[in-house]
Amino acid sequence: MMYRSHxxxxxMREIKQLGDSQISTINIGNLTPDNVKSLVSExxxxxxxxxxxxxxxxxxxxxxxxxxxxxLMFLRSLHDQELLQxxxxxxxxxxxxxxxxxxxxxxxxxTVMINKLKGFKHAQQTIIKVAACLGASFSLRIIxxxxxxxxxxxxxxxxxxxxxxxxxxxYVKEGLWEKDLDEDIISFSHDKIQSAAIQLISxxxxxxxxxxxxxxxxxxQTLDEVDIEENLFVVVSLRNCGRPxxxxxxxxxxxxxxxxxxxxxxxxxAFDSAAKYFKEGKTKLxxxxxx
Amino acid sequence: xxxxxxxxxxxxxxLQLCSEGANVAYILGDIxxxxxxxxxxxxxxxxxxxxxxxxxxxxxxxxxxTNEFEESIKLCTNIRQQLGLYTxxxxxxxxxxxxxxxxxxxxxxxxxxxxDVASLPxxxxxxxxxxxxxxxxxxxxxxxxxxxxxxxISFILIQTSLKNGINASTSYAFASFGLVQW
Numbered sequence: 001m002m003y004r005s006h007x008x009x010x011x012m013r014e015i016k017q018l019g020d021s022q023i024s025t026i027n028i029g030n031l032t033p034d035n036v037k038s039l040v041s042e043x044x045x046x047x048x049x050x051x052x053x054x055x056x057x058x059x060x061x062x063x064x065x066x067x068x069x070x071x072l073m074f075l076r077s078l079h080d081q082e083l084l085q086x087x088x089x090x091x092x093x094x095x096x097x098x099x100x101x102x103x104x105x106x107x108x109x110x111t112v113m114i115n116k117l118k119g120f121k122h123a124q125q126t127i128i129k130v131a132a133c134l135g136a137s138f139s140l141r142i143i144x145x146x147x148x149x150x151x152x153x154x155x156x157x158x159x160x161x162x163x164x165x166x167x168x169x170x171y172v173k174e175g176l177w178e179k180d181l182d183e184d185i186i187s188f189s190h191d192k193i194q195s196a197a198i199q200l201i202s203x204x205x206x207x208x209x210x211x212x213x214x215x216x217x218x219x220x221q222t223l224d225e226v227d228i229e230e231n232l233f234v235v236v237s238l239r240n241c242g243r244p245x246x247x248x249x250x251x252x253x254x255x256x257x258x259x260x261x262x263x264x265x266x267x268x269x270a271f272d273s274a275a276k277y278f279k280e281g282k283t284k285l286x287x288x289x290x291x
Numbered sequence: 292x293x294x295x296x297x298x299x300x301x302x303x304x305x306l307q308l309c310s311e312g313a314n315v316a317y318i319l320g321d322i323x324x325x326x327x328x329x330x331x332x333x334x335x336x337x338x339x340x341x342x343x344x345x346x347x348x349x350x351x352x353x354x355x356x357t358n359e360f361e362e363s364i365k366l367c368t369n370i371r372q373q374l375g376l377y378t379x380x381x382x383x384x385x386x387x388x389x390x391x392x393x394x395x396x397x398x399x400x401x402x403x404x405x406x407d408v409a410s411l412p413x414x415x416x417x418x419x420x421x422x423x424x425x426x427x428x429x430x431x432x433x434x435x436x437x438x439x440x441x442x443x444i445s446f447i448l449i450q451t452s453l454k455n456g457i458n459a460s461t462s463y464a465f466a467s468f469g470l471v472q473w
Contacts, residue, residue, distance in 0.1 A: 252301050252304070255301065255304055255305075255308065256301070256304050258308070259304055259307055259308050259311070262308070262311055262312070262315070263311060266311060266314070266315055271315045271318050271319050272319065274311070274315045275312065275315045275316060275319060275321075275324075278308050278309075278311055278312035278315060279312060281304070281308045282305070282308045282309065282312065285301060285304065285305050285308070
């Protein structure tokens with residue numbers, strides 16, 4: 001399991017760039033069915049009694065491909081759906097093998113994840129959708145500013161800071177988000193969660209793109225120059241997703257932003273994305289509803 | 292013409308998008324896309340030379356990368372001509388010519404330490420900046436097909452730097468000058 005923005009990953013990349021030390025990667029791979037069995041039996045407090053958990057462990061392994069993070073997610077979702085319960089009489093975890101098998105046979109981890117998100121309040125879902133648009137990690141300050149802009153429209157007319165706090169508490173508790181050392185930065189614990197949140201926007205890519213474009217425009221309207229400068233790639237990419245309903249002046253401004261983003265990407269040797277920005281900017285200048 | 296208004300609308304944004312796009316396409320090895328972008332701008336006549344400079348730079352680099360050295364030297368000479376700057380012709384340089392320019396350069400450098408050169412004013416004349424960069428690129432191609440003019444190019448670059456001011460091309464000039472002396 002690779003965390004894209006994990007400090008270790010970043011640090012390793014830096015060390016590699018220095019080039020004078022040998023780094024060898026040890027691939028750990030996924031858990032085997034036996035590993036999952038031990039993990040499940042230990043989690044249930046049933047060590048040494050592995051036959052009891054074998055069916056459950058088999059289902060878990062099937063659904064998660066032995067990915068450790070997904071195993072935990074999956075067990076939690078079983079608990080959420082009360083398929084896995086703690087019996088206080090016998091002081092043991094209980095479940096029905098048949099029910100676990102039959103009820104979940106069509107669900108894969110992605111669906112489990114989306115269903116999990118659907119369990120949250122609507123406003124909280126909106127926030128995680130916005131967060132997913134911002135990237136694998138994002139700033140609480142920025143997302144608060146965007147949410148203020150959405151208040152009374154996509155979001156209920158509530159107090160935004162307390163809504164954000166509710167989201168952070170809830171999502172961090174469920175292991176979907178992680179707090180950074182810097183209190184303002186939050187990351188998705190896994191990219192599958194981020195993609196589940198994007199799926200949550202809509203199944204149709206048109207609708208998702210419109211949502212992204214809207215978020216980009218909110219950022220453009222709300223953030224000050226310094227913030228836009230800092231989040232240039234995100235703002236430009238999101239705005240590019242939007243439909244070409246912008247006015248002539250806006251299109252020109254967006255073309256110019258694409259130029260800036262392309263130049264910066266080019267400076268950072270990210271030539272692939274630079275090419276995309278330049279191309280997008282060119283299209284934006286050509287596009288005209290009047291032609 | 293579709294998009295004609297866009298051109299006039301924000302000409303400089305479009306020009307930069309195409310030039311930088313061509314540069315990135317070149318770096319990514321997408322020569323086809325690069326050519327499309329360059330031709331697009333060049334087809335749009337009556338653009339002042341300095342506006343097309345970045346584009347020409349990419350084109351020269353691309354010609355070099357596809358081993359079309361003669362073509363790239365030709366283009367460099369043509370651009371220098373448009374800038375009204377002297378360029379050594381693409382033929383073997385005579386010993387006399389080399390010695391003459393060498394001693395001229397040495398004389399210009401007399402009593403100047405490296406620190407003196409480094410503290411010369413920055414080059415600001417855009418025409419000379421373009422011209423120097425073109426010479427630099429030309430020297431890279433000349434190394435392959437016309438090596439005897441490479442020293443001439445570095446002499447000219449040094450003399451121009453001492454006269455008009457220094458910039459990035461100056462460091463190239465002195466590096467190649469060092470090679471010549473060695």
